[in-house]
Amino acid sequence: MSILAIIPARGGSKGLPGKNIRPLLGKPLMAWSIEQALASKYIDHVYVSTDSEEIAVIARSYGALIPFMRPKELAKDATSTADVLIHFIKEIEGLGKKYDHILVLEPTSPLRETQDIDQAYERLLANPDARSIVGVGVVESQHPSFCVSLTNEGFLRSKNDFIVLRRQDIEPLYYYEGSVYLSDISTFKEKKNFYHNQTLGYVFPKWKALEIDDLVDFINAETLLTNKKNL
Numbered sequence: 001m002s003i004l005a006i007i008p009a010r011g012g013s014k015g016l017p018g019k020n021i022r023p024l025l026g027k028p029l030m031a032w033s034i035e036q037a038l039a040s041k042y043i044d045h046v047y048v049s050t051d052s053e054e055i056a057v058i059a060r061s062y063g064a065l066i067p068f069m070r071p072k073e074l075a076k077d078a079t080s081t082a083d084v085l086i087h088f089i090k091e092i093e094g095l096g097k098k099y100d101h102i103l104v105l106e107p108t109s110p111l112r113e114t115q116d117i118d119q120a121y122e123r124l125l126a127n128p129d130a131r132s133i134v135g136v137g138v139v140e141s142q143h144p145s146f147c148v149s150l151t152n153e154g155f156l157r158s159k160n161d162f163i164v165l166r167r168q169d170i171e172p173l174y175y176y177e178g179s180v181y182l183s184d185i186s187t188f189k190e191k192k193n194f195y196h197n198q199t200l201g202y203v204f205p206k207w208k209a210l211e212i213d214d215l216v217d218f219i220n221a222e223t224l225l226t227n228k229k230n231l
Contacts, residue, residue, distance in 0.1 A: 004099035010075040011052030030107035039114040051075035104181040111208040112179040132183035133200040136174040137209035177209040
């Protein structure tokens with residue numbers, strides 16, 4: 001079995017300019033994902049999809065492969081990740097390279113670890129009914145049972161008559177947290193999605209389930225990585 005490991009890293013970022021190459025504890029943000037993938041016992045090559053020459057140079061310096069640049073029309077704010085991945089699969093197969101699975105590691109999730117990648121892959125292979133596996137986090141303080149709305153006058157309104165439930169009494173819910181996306185490649189080509197009824201959830205602990213979108217997230221990631229041994 002072989003894995004097409006892709007790290008999507010376009011040049012433009014509105015929330016945090018230069019995010020993908022912004023230094024995180026001394027190395028570019030995307031380098032964390034590259035190194036995690038290269039350390040996997042199941043991955044031989046790690047590819048980066050980018051439209052930026054600067055990102056390409058840095059990615060190669062950390063061991064990633066960039067056989068071709070991403071077209072500018074696939075590097076816009078409205079471009080879907082699925083379109084980027086389908087294009088990449090088509091191009092890489094055109095070079096004569098065939099893979100059984102596709103793994104996507106967003107550079108904005110640097111707190112995942114290599115063991116998470118390997119364990120997710122092993123879980124997928126061990127379940128004959130599964131076609132993909134994605135990272136999820138546990139919904140805690142923002143669980144729907146704790147949510148209220150506000151009237152135009154600012155008064156609270158509740159759908160459960162203001163009954164305050166204990167955490168242990170609510171139904172466990174999970175959210176897509178973005179650290180790992182893994183699928184058999186034929187299913188991804190067909191559905192153009194990692195989410196469907198044959199998708200497993202790989203649960204990430206709270207401290208790992210952080211996606212960097214802005215400066216606050218970046219500061220939180222630095223703090224968590226600095227104190228990792230205490231978590």
